[in-house]
Amino acid sequence: MAVRLVLFAAVAAPLIALLSEPAIAHAAALRGSTSSVEVPTWLFLTTGGGTVGASFLLASFVTDRAFMRSVHDWGFTLPAPGQLVSLGGRLVGVVVLAATVGIGYFGPETGYRNLAILVVWVGWWGGYVASTYLLGNTWSTLNPFRTVALLLPSLDRPYPDRLGAWPSVAGLLALIWIEVVSPLADDPRLLATTIVAYTAVTVAGSVVYGTDSWFGRVDPISRVFALFGRFAPLKRTDDGLSLRLPGGALTDRSAVSGRAETVFVVAVLYVTTFDGFVGTGLWARLITAVVEIGVPPLVGYLGAYLAGFGLFVAAFRWAIGLARRFGRTYITQAALAERFAPSLVAIAAGYHIAHNLGFILGLAPSLAVVAASPLSPPQQPPVLTTLPGWIVGLELAFVLVGHFIAVWIAHAAAYELLAGRLEAIKSQYGITLVMIAYTIISLWIVTTPTVTPPFLGGGGV
Amino acid sequence: MATKGVDDGESRGSSDTNHTQATAEPRPETHIPGDETPQQCPYCGFELPADDQYQLHLGLNHYERLDDADRQAFRNAYQQEEAALTRFRIIALGGLVLLYFGFLLVYAVLAV
Numbered sequence: 299m300a301v302r303l304v305l306f307a308a309v310a311a312p313l314i315a316l317l318s319e320p321a322i323a324h325a326a327a328l329r330g331s332t333s334s335v336e337v338p339t340w341l342f343l344t345t346g347g348g349t350v351g352a353s354f355l356l357a358s359f360v361t362d363r364a365f366m367r368s369v370h371d372w373g374f375t376l377p378a379p380g381q382l383v384s385l386g387g388r389l390v391g392v393v394v395l396a397a398t399v400g401i402g403y404f405g406p407e408t409g410y411r412n413l414a415i416l417v418v419w420v421g422w423w424g425g426y427v428a429s430t431y432l433l434g435n436t437w438s439t440l441n442p443f444r445t446v447a448l449l450l451p452s453l454d455r456p457y458p459d460r461l462g463a464w465p466s467v468a469g470l471l472a473l474i475w476i477e478v479v480s481p482l483a484d485d486p487r488l489l490a491t492t493i494v495a496y497t498a499v500t501v502a503g504s505v506v507y508g509t510d511s512w513f514g515r516v517d518p519i520s521r522v523f524a525l526f527g528r529f530a531p532l533k534r535t536d537d538g539l540s541l542r543l544p545g546g547a548l549t550d551r552s553a554v555s556g557r558a559e560t561v562f563v564v565a566v567l568y569v570t571t572f573d574g575f576v577g578t579g580l581w582a583r584l585i586t587a588v589v590e591i592g593v594p595p596l597v598g599y600l601g602a603y604l605a606g607f608g609l610f611v612a613a614f615r616w617a618i619g620l621a622r623r624f625g626r627t628y629i630t631q632a633a634l635a636e637r638f639a640p641s642l643v644a645i646a647a648g649y650h651i652a653h654n655l656g657f658i659l660g661l662a663p664s665l666a667v668v669a670a671s672p673l674s675p676p677q678q679p680p681v682l683t684t685l686p687g688w689i690v691g692l693e694l695a696f697v698l699v700g701h702f703i704a705v706w707i708a709h710a711a712a713y714e715l716l717a718g719r720l721e722a723i724k725s726q727y728g729i730t731l732v733m734i735a736y737t738i739i740s741l742w743i744v745t746t747p748t749v750t751p752p753f754l755g756g757g758g759v
Numbered sequence: 760m761a762t763k764g765v766d767d768g769e770s771r772g773s774s775d776t777n778h779t780q781a782t783a784e785p786r787p788e789t790h791i792p793g794d795e796t797p798q799q800c801p802y803c804g805f806e807l808p809a810d811d812q813y814q815l816h817l818g819l820n821h822y823e824r825l826d827d828a829d830r831q832a833f834r835n836a837y838q839q840e841e842a843a844l845t846r847f848r849i850i851a852l853g854g855l856v857l858l859y860f861g862f863l864l865v866y867a868v869l870a871v
Binding site: 336337338341345348351352355356358359361363626627628629630632633634637715717718719720721723 | 787788789790791797806807808811812813815816819840843844847848851852854855858859861862865866869870
């Protein structure tokens with residue numbers, strides 16, 4: 299193990315040095331505030347990584363299985379909202395979808411003045427997604443695509459089991475690919491067309507396989523929200539709303555099942571990272587260099603996108619391989635991966651809010667003002683340009699809290715699977731190293747100044 | 760390697776005591792490397808490396824059904840594990856101290 303750690307450090311150190319901008323970075327406030335302690339970027343990043351490592355060491359002191367279970371089982375039940383609220387939710391979902399498409403086509407052409415752009419990127423992808431992991435997953439009710447599909451008859455063809463969750467892995471990668479390389483965040487017409495195309499695909503899919511099969515197994519968006527919903531404290535059950543600790547439901551045996559679902563969890567984590575990564579100066583320099591040697595820009599983007607995904611999957615598998623060896627168990631890698639993968643959902647949630655919080659707060663006034671008069675919005679909708687410095691601190695805190703919960707979930711999973719307590723701790727070496735590396739990468743992406751990705755022709759809102 | 764593991768686990772699962780296992784909780788799939796002889800739990804059919812892991816599994820999952828010899832073996836394995844855990848905790852504490860003071864020192868030098 300010691301040799302391995304030294305090797306890891308040898309690999310990690312130049313990587314961190316590479317990620318570090320030559321200039322001195324601000325530790326606490328990178329977007330304008332002046333009252334911050336200045337530390338070198340590498341130190342700031344390794345501090346984040348070190349904190350995650352420390353949380354693993356702290357968790358290793360907890361070896362009482364009964365105590366762990368009592369933590370995860372803590373919770374109580376609240377009365378559920380009635381049918382009327384669900385019906386209202388469905389109606390709201392459909393109305394928002396119709397308004398988004400309509401105003402996307404017939405509203406102003408400028409992105410930041412068009413309600414469709416603001417609703418999708420600020421309201422939905424920013425704010426609503428955050429609500430699925432901070433409160434609970436309401437998408438199965440609000441989902442306007444599902445409501446539309448429910449109105450149509452279904453052929454109810456059996457969904458081929460061998461496909462499992464693979465179509466949703468491909469679907470998620472494809473959706474984020476389109477989002478990254480097309481001016482979807484700028485061009486309301488294109489956005490409206492994409493939504494119409496997405497509606498057509500999902501409705502056709504539900505008509506063939508039935509709404510439950512389609513939205514339960516194929517639709518990538520529903521699957522992302524279902525995963526985030528497992529992190530959330532509130533969950534709808536037959537008895538009402540059950541309240542649990544954040545991440546509690548991720549320790550359930552059934553949280554993730556099958557190889558495809560494990561890869562899907564890695565994909566959720568990866569796509570948010572790639573989305574942030576293309577906005578960094580490092581990527582701008584890399585892709586410029588690649589294009590200069592004659593590679594078409596889109597091929598460069600696609601190559602990096604797929605290679606990065608392969609790297610994430612490989613790192614996760616490497617960690618699970620270590621878990622199997624250090625855990626001294628005969629449990630298959632696939633079965634171990636199923637129980638360790640849910641911990642990554644906590645990281646993805648923490649990273650999502652860190653990546654989007656400033657963006658949501660900055661553009662929330664725009665959303666409100668444009669929503670008030672969507673067809674004739676002001677020339678310059680109001681934005682909060684200078685957010686207080688502590689917002690960035692809060693973003694960093696979310697990245698770290700996500701990792702702490704992830705360390706705990708992996709710890710709990712190891713204790714449920716393995717007989718020996720020491721083996722259960724050692725089985726987390728790999729996943730902890732991967733999490734430390736990921737903390738460093740995501741802290742760097744969140745704090746590095748954002749630049750427009752070159753060669754794509756769109757800047758985003 | 761992992762694909763092979765799943766296949767082996769499934770074929771094994773269908774041929775052994777998978778369907779008659781006593782515990783309600785489904786046990787994870789296993790894959791045994793060719794050169795190792797696993798110890799199979801007589802109560803639920805779960806395969807574990809021989810020695811302490813096996814004793815610990817018996818004691819943690821089927822304590823009520825064990826005879827006195829097995830209970831004693833479980834207690835011994837658990838106590839030995841306790842000693843190993845204590846050693847690990849000391850190292851972990853050392854790691855925490857190193858991390859804390861290491862960063863404290865670096866910050867003191869670089870971030871005044």
